[in-house]
Amino acid sequence: MDLKRGKVELAHGGGGRAMAQLIDELFQQAFENPWLRQANDQALLTRPEGRIVMATDSHVVSPLFFPGGDIGSLSVHGTINDVATSGARPLWLSAGFILEEGFPLADLKRIVDSMAAAARAAGVPIVTGDTKVVERGKGDGVFINTTGVGVVPDGVEISGDRARPGDRILVSGFLGDHGVAIMSLRENLSFSTNIESDSAALHELIAAMVENAPDIHCLRDPTRGGLAATLNEIARQSGVGMTIREDDIPVREEVDAACELLGLDPLYVANEGKVVAVCPPESTERLLAAMRAHPLGRDAAIIGEVVADEHAFVQMETSFGGRRNVDWISGEQLPRIC
Amino acid sequence: MDLKRGKVELAHGGGGRAMAQLIDELFQQAFENPWLRQANDQALLTRPEGRIVMATDSHVVSPLFFPGGDIGSLSVHGTINDVATSGARPLWLSAGFILEEGFPLADLKRIVDSMAAAARAAGVPIVTGDTKVVERGKGDGVFINTTGVGVVPDGVEISGDRARPGDRILVSGFLGDHGVAIMSLRENLSFSTNIESDSAALHELIAAMVENAPDIHCLRDPTRGGLAATLNEIARQSGVGMTIREDDIPVREEVDAACELLGLDPLYVANEGKVVAVCPPESTERLLAAMRAHPLGRDAAIIGEVVADEHAFVQMETSFGGRRNVDWISGEQLPRIC
Structure with a gap:
């Protein structure tokens, strides 16, 4: 797989050897953690201490790279924040990629590396993922869904319906x-x-x-x-x-x-x-x-x-x-x- | 909002009144459950008994409607199955929509109703969601990410690396x-x-x-x-x-x-x-x-x-x-x- 000059092909979403290679050489290497290394269709995690919180966000920002970040770091930050605003400690993230045929693998690598760095800095691992590829002209480079799971400590009750006059x-x-x-x-x-x-x-x-x-x-x-x-x-x-x-x-x-x-x-x-x-x-x-x-x-x-x-x-x-x-x-x- | 003749507009992803209306009149009504009704950026759930499992899947099937299902029911089944193949009981789903500007709201409603029916039949509620809209020609009608969370009972150990000669x-x-x-x-x-x-x-x-x-x-x-x-x-x-x-x-x-x-x-x-x-x-x-x-x-x-x-x-x-x-x-x- 030519991560410098190659492009996303439909085969990268086909469930065969090309997809396995993309997962091994790009996603696994960048996100590297024991849960992703399980290499199953799901991640088996621990038993959490507290109430579970779940948040999801699809990212379609355009352009993909911008001053202060890119779609990769944004997709990590956005979902961590949606989990955290419940008062929860974010524990795990999933990542779902929708790639457009012809997208440069070098740009994808830059985005994935940025996601990995953001996740590592935040201490919230990307534990499972999915990759789909759509034909040229049916997407726009890269869309990324991240979904986050966290736990809220007992006693914390934060919700949009709790604002009271005087607050x-x-x-x-x-x-x-x-x-x-x-x-x-x-x-x-x-x-x-x-x-x-x-x-x-x-x-x-x-x-x-x-x-x-x-x-x-x-x-x-x-x-x-x-x-x-x-x-x-x-x-x-x-x-x-x-x-x-x-x-x-x-x-x-x-x-x-x-x-x-x-x-x-x-x-x-x-x-x-x-x-x-x-x-x-x-x-x-x-x-x-x-x-x-x-x-x-x-x-x-x-x-x-x-x-x-x-x-x-x-x-x-x-x-x-x-x-x-x-x-x-x-x-x-x-x-x-x- | 004209769910019969209307079309998806960029405003439906803008974070303003049009998006709130789409969420209230379409998603909330179809998926109807106490977690979605919290109407926060995340769902607050219960403390689960067992190890957590997480799986994610983006759906880009084409055509959107086919004999035996559609992208809505498929997106529910696909992720439930990815959670369940760990031996887990699936508990909750998130849903992230990427809509293309101009997509008929009537088709979206058909898909969302089908998701809701599939989730209800499976007993696995869609507890949180997200909607993005991309310009005409930058997507392909509807893409749906679903992410699922479940719990594995103690003692169950199922993984792709456990096959042994003789099995x-x-x-x-x-x-x-x-x-x-x-x-x-x-x-x-x-x-x-x-x-x-x-x-x-x-x-x-x-x-x-x-x-x-x-x-x-x-x-x-x-x-x-x-x-x-x-x-x-x-x-x-x-x-x-x-x-x-x-x-x-x-x-x-x-x-x-x-x-x-x-x-x-x-x-x-x-x-x-x-x-x-x-x-x-x-x-x-x-x-x-x-x-x-x-x-x-x-x-x-x-x-x-x-x-x-x-x-x-x-x-x-x-x-x-x-x-x-x-x-x-x-x-x-x-x-x-x-």
Whole structure:
């Protein structure tokens, strides 16, 4: 198998020798762990201590490589974060690849190596996988599904329906970096070099948050649809309103400027390494301190409060002293951002 | 949302109101269960009693609808079977959809309803999910990843590396139905009406097998690459050879005839509702009886033996009294068969 100049062929998904070779020489070597080495159609793992959590995410980001990451690292971070925002410790990942015939094996290797590095850095192994190949023109290079399993310690109860009036709303850092990094690249904008995706695995930050404020009510990562979608989801699930303050929402100047150029609103732009937390007022300062003590939460901020509102509106006090509704986006702002 | 005449739009993957509507009105309604109703980015499940097993499978079958099933039911059966062939009881499934812009919502609903029916019939709920949309021409209607989690009871040790010389090899029924059903449809052959996919969830059959013969060494479902690939995989993993008898391998006459027309070998054709078992000689009759007592194992047969062979060759005694090597396929025999 020529990993330098070769291309994905339909045979790589055919269940025969070519597929076995791709698995052995690429996936097994990169992901290398005892579970994958079982080489069965499933991974046999241990008996976990706690309630199981399961999350799945398919990744179709375009372009595949971008400042701050690629579809490989993103697919590891995204699912780890979806598991971790339940308060769970992520334990295992699966990886399902859909490859397009003709895709360069060298690019696939780069992506797989990046996944492997991200999984290793996070301490969450990729224990089982699957590869399918579709004909040229029926896919787009590589799509990756990752599914994660973790365990929630007893006593931790975090869910989008637990926000209560009086709770504080926090974010772990600057918003909009991921979406703007991708869009700048796509639009070929000159400022693209300065803004990098924030793609990161948040499970250790979240573990520190839960340890210091075990009464956190909600955690969610503001990915597609950005902060606006996340707050509206939680408001709807909990049957509460929210008030946020524009001046307190951390957005980098470059991101603000890029958004203006691209016609985007940073509140709606995807993040891949940020978490939104809702917690009771008495725990807020402890939670904020725990977040700021972690490298991925250094720029954390309290951005607003939960209020009683049967319409579940999210409202923002603007920098100009006004007030506006932060609605869901109704259309597609940024296709294939993750 | 017009589920009768509408089409998938990029907005359905955008994280905004359109996506929320698709999830509420289609996925939630069809899959309906308390875990999905949590409506978080992950499902919080119970603490399981036993070792965890995880399996993943992306489905890209073409065409999407075929005699005996569709991509929806197939995606449920395929992953349940990959979990179950470890001897595990499948507990939960995740579902990740990659939709192509312009795909008819009515077809999507048909697929989702079929998934829901298959999951319900199997007693394995779809507890969490994800939806992505790619632009027209960057996908092919619908791709579905399902990932399954199950638990293996203590004492059960089933793996592809446990085959030993003297062990018997069994299959649960007629081979080649799925692959031939798909290929007949693709090639528009007149006999297409007679052959149906064998797509089925095998976990109950397998539970009965494990209960009656707890010392089963290997179980695997002969999907892509067919019986030939499965036997070669097990032979390689276990470092043993295998001898099978052509006359004892159950293949329907119509499938044999269709294979001749299509230039296929039934040994290499995919199955989606069959299992191959390797077990010690003393348990063979008990295992065979347990298989035949189950509707999905009615036509089970003993097809050969494991032999000592450092080259891990799979050999077949042919109907004509000869002997030939059953090698891996080296190329792609049947693209997008699952």
